[in-house]
Structures are given as structure tokens and as C-alpha cells.
Amino acid sequence: MAVLANSASEGGRAEKPILSREPNRFAAALREAAFTGLVSFGLFLPLIGFETVTNIRDELILRTRWPLLAAFVFIAAGGRFFYSFALAPWLARRAQKPVKPAAAWRGHFKKWFVPFAIGFVIAYPVIVILVTGWGGALKWIDNFGIQILIYMMLGWGLNIVVGLAGLLDLGYVAFYAVGAYSYALLAKNFGLSFWVLLPLAGILSSFWGILLGFPVLRLRGDYLAIVTLAFGEIIRLIIINWTALTNGYAGIISIPRPSFFGIPFNANDNGFAARFGLEFSPLYRVIFLYYIILALGLLTCFVTVRLRRLPVGRAWEALREDQIACRSLGINTTNTKLTAFAMGAMFAGFAGSFFAAREAFISPESFTFIESATVLSIVVLGGMGSQIGVAIAAIVMIGGTEILRQLNFLKEIFGATFDPTQYRMLLFGLALVLIMIWRPRGLIATREPSVFLKKRKAISVDLVQEGRG
């Protein structure tokens, strides 16, 4: 709670008079609100008070937006007042209450959650079709289901690198791009099928992972993060500039899509629908793709869970906790890090080739740093190392931003020019900051140890020393 209280206190050292007498509290809250108002006025004056627009003669002119500025300042001051006067005392009172023991249903919940969740994702397309009908299902399976599953898979893949091995990788999207371009180029130029190229793309990506990982893995922490970021950008810039191979910004179009055991999903006579005597619908392909990515995602998760119990997985986690101790116990740290890097890169390669096959179009725009940041934030929000946490974080972050696309009713409130998708990344950035402040350890902040002596005890992440990657 102290963290939360601290976070909103822009106005000086604020939380002193929480439990003092009433009039004092009111006055203090008012004072803080006035201060916040003043600060936010200064903060928003240039960028919200004024708008730069280009006029007909192509000159930049200024327009004022005083009402909007007033609204922002008023909301900031009002929110601050509400917080200091009502919310903070309430939170303080709540923090003083003894913590209730966990209810009995929680144990059952934990036990049944995973099977239920897997059952739900398997049945998801059927449920969607039943609820929304044949016509509306496409959006929900494609935009929600497949999109979330891609990021879930990427999150699980990166979880091996960041969550298990403790290596901060800000350039994960590079391997995703390698996978996507491998599939696109090999499928278009050599006509190989999706099922041949899927493992090949994974191998190529992990090869790149080893190639890039080899020189940089002796760096630690933040430096490693920045170098991986640099590599991610270098690969993207090469894709942009090597137009002879990749067609640059324009991207690669009409990439072959995967077929159902050789049967393509199209409206022809030998297409999927005609062969099985069904009416043609694009939905069949989407459902097929949904199950492919679901299988790939579950494979990633399964492999990770199993790897954690193998010597190499144990070595990863040991490396995360203490590199020097690892080295003195005879673990080859370079090789251990490289396996984690290559493993993570391989899954990114799988996801990348699936992405290329699903979109049938790829361009460097899809592989910007924002993607790396999104995947990393999913891993960190999930709690670094927790498989379920990553899944929940992917649903919250990707599903949340996808839902923004659907909020058309907001147009009726804010006028027809209001476009909610504009605010997608804005809210994403804000959410990242707020969740970090609220739960810096991620949503699921306890880890089940994979090795234990006689009795299994959950350890809080707070107790775990930070690994120096």
C-alpha cells in the first residue's frame, strides 16, 4: 500500500496527516489538490493548451484548446483531492486490518484452473460461434483468439530467456522477424509447404539466437538489454534496406497460406469447403489457424514446463539467482545462457512463421521495438517465470488493447471524429507504468519451486535474489 500511496503523491510529502482530525485533513487535501492542479497546469499547458495545425498555405499555425486544458487540470486536481481526502485514509485503514487466511475455495480453484482453462481455449471457437453466430465469429476468433495466442506464445518463449534464465532481452522481435521472413521467402521462392518450413524457421531463428547471443551473453543486466535492443533494430534496418531480398518497406505480399493436409482453404472445387460438402466460408481457415497456434502455444508451454525439470532448466534458474555460485559449481554459464537464448529464439521463429502464414503479408512495420516491449511487458507483468501469469498478462494486455478497437459507442459520446484505436498505445504505455507501480513483481508473484526438500513450499519472488544476467 505504501507503494501505491507514494505513487500518486505528486504534491510534496503528502501522506502525513492521514489519521489526524477532520478539518485538518480537508484542508490538507485541498492544499494538495491545488498544488496538483498547478503542476498539471504547467505540465499540460504546452501540449494540450495549444495545438499545432497546418493551414491551407502549408504553414504551421497554433490553435488553443483552453476548455480541454481546464478539463485536464480539473480532473487532476479533483482526482488528487479524492485520493487524499477519501481514498488514502480508506487504504490506510484497510492496510491495518489483519490479513484473512486464504479461503478454502482457493485451493480448489488452483487445482482446477489449468484443466478448465485448456478446455476453454479448445472449445473457444465453438463457444464463439454459438454465442455470436456464424457471421460475427470471425472477428472474435481472429482478432481476439489468434492475436492473443500469438502473443501468449511469444510471451512463453521469452519467458525462457527472461523469466527462467534471467537474461533481459529487448530485441526478441528480431527472432520473430527472422522466422516470419524465413517462411515468407522460402515459401515464395521455393514453394515449400508450411509444415516443412515451420521447423526450418525455428532452426534458423535459433541459429540467429546463437549467433547474436555468443558475443553478448557475457554482458550483464542493463547492458545486455541494450545490446539486444540494438540487434533487434539492426535486423529491422537490414530488412528495410536490403530491398533486393526483402522488398523493403513495401513488404512481401501473397505469402502462401497453410493447407489442411494438402487441401487449400479457398472457394475452388478442390478447396476445403467443397471437399467436405460444406458451404464456403473464410471461417474454416481462421478456425484451422486458431488450432495451429493453440497447438504451438501449448507446445511451447509444455516444453518449458518439462525443461524446468531437466538439468538445463535447473541450471537456467540457478543462473538467474546467482551467476557466480553457478560458475563455481561447474556450470558452463555461456553454454547455459546460449541454450536459453536459442530456445527462446526458436519459439519466436515458430510464432513468426505462423504470423507470416496467417497474415499472408509481412513488412518491417510489424517488427518494431514496440513489439519487443509488448512481449517483454507481458512476461514481466505475468510475474517472470510463471506460465499462467504470462497467459493472463497476454489476455489482459492484448485483449485489452483489442477491445479498444471495438468501442464504437464512444463515438456517440465524444463525437464522430473520436477514434478509440488512436489511444491504444497511449493506454498501453500508461498501463505498463501503473501496473509496475501497483505490482512490480507481476500479477503472479509466487513461484512454485521445481526442486524441493521433503516439503513443497511456495517462495515469494521477494525472497529471491535478483540474478545478474
Added chain:
Amino acid sequence: MEYFVQQLINGITLGSIYGLIAIGYTMVFGIIGMVNFAHGDVFMVSAFIALITFLILTAWLGISSIVLALAIVLIVAMLFTSLVNWVIERVAYRPLRGSFRLAPLISAIGMSIFLSNFVQVTQGPRNKSIPPMVSGEFVLANHNNFPVTLSYKQLIIWGLTAVLLLAFWYLVAKTPLGRAQRACEQDQKMAALLGIDVDRTISMTFIIAAALAAVAGTMYLMYYGVVTFSDGFVPGVKAFTAAVLGGIGSLPGAVVGGLIIGLIETLWSAYFSIDYKDVAAFSILAITLIFLPQGLFGRPDVEKV
């Protein structure tokens, strides 16, 4: 030869801008050990504040004296950007102090995404270009009809950078605030025990970093005459490269690193290919970190158990 000298002049100009941003990275890293990922976007925000101030001054108030306008723009941009960075530190980084290592970095990434999208939403996604603020140039040499020129704006950037660096050096080396900063860099707990307000010192560090970034932002706007919401990322990473190259935590290192990066980038564009200039900058970052992780002026990092 003339061509080379001209590129040298351009490179030093660009390097001055990178150097000023790099100081912000290096200072913040020195004092709280965090890569302030949003610093590049703070730089971009400052360029926008400068743009708006400039438009108010010229279009609304009709100030025609360019020196006066530039001085006011500079001061206003420094003030408002400092406020922005102060609030960012307060809201996004301070609650995470003492948390695990990745938390502030993620928060800073979030802040960076937030800032660039905030500017996109409030000011529109298009390029914002203004007529040149300062024009005119000195012709230094003119052999074979290839004039080597030093434009007034380049001279302003050089002069301003030099003056600011001197002022900044004085601040860190001679004033109580600078002493407090260096003390916090070495040991925050001990500094607090000796009566230094650590929180205030860190806030001041962010304010100074933002003020220098604002100078860089204003000069960027003056030099190129155009700015967009996405202009923070690449200069930010390059400035970080400069800070790393010079040895992160070292102030002269940041400036020297900035100049080196600026020169390499300009010469690379001039002699090899302009398409791959960012690749060159990023490669330098990787190569430096791999072969010279402590940078040119930094102390080697000893790993203790």
C-alpha cells in the same frame, strides 16, 4: 579535403546534440543505476514545447528579434521540460526505487511509449516543420568551387553547448548540489545518514537532465526545422550509445561519446551509405559493449559476491 572538413563540421554539430542528451542518460544512470529509457522522448517533448513557444512568439506576439526569440524559447523549453521530467520521476520511477532491477526499466519503457503516443494524440501524427529560424553562414574556405561553410546555427549550437558544459561542470564540481549528487552516486544510504536529502538530489538530477535535453531539443528544432512524435527513439538510443561509449556515469565521457557518435554517423553517411547510418550507430553500441564495456572514461566494473 574540403568535403571532409565540411562533414567534420556537420558531425560536431550533430555530436553536440547527442552529447547533451547523453549527459542526461549518464547522470541518471550514475545516481540511480537505471537506464532512463524515456529520456529520448523527453527530448522529443522538449522539441515540441520549443516549437509551440516559437510559434507563440513569432505568430502571436510578433517578436522579430531572432536572438530574443531564441533565448525565450530556450528558457521556456528548459522550464517546462524540467517540470515534465520532475513529474515523470515522481510518478513513474520514485515508487519503484528499491524494487527489483527490471521494474524501473519497464516503467521507463512504458513512459517512453506513453510520451510519444501522447504527443501523437495531442499534436497529430504529421511532420511539424517551421521556416528556418536562423539563416546565413560563414564561408571558411573555397577551393575548387566547393565552399566549406559554417552556418550561424551550427555556430550557435557549438557555442551554446560549450557554455552549457562549462556551467554544468561548475555545477557538478563546485556547488553543494553537485557534491550531494556525487555523494548519492557513491552511497545513497551513507549520504542520507550525513544529512543529504537523497530524494531531492535525485529530483534535481532529473531536472538538470531534462534541462539539457531541452537545450538539445530546441537546437534540434532550430537545426532541422522539423519534428515529429517519433523523433525521440532513435536520437535517444544514439545518445545512450554515446553515454555507453564514453563510459556510463562519466560526464566528460558522455560529451566525447556524443561527438564520436555524431562524427561517425556523419562520415558514414557521407562516405558509405546513408541507408545504413543507423545500423552503424547501433553496431558501435554493440561493439563497444562487447569489447569495452566500461567505455572510454568509465571505471571497470568489479563483480563482487
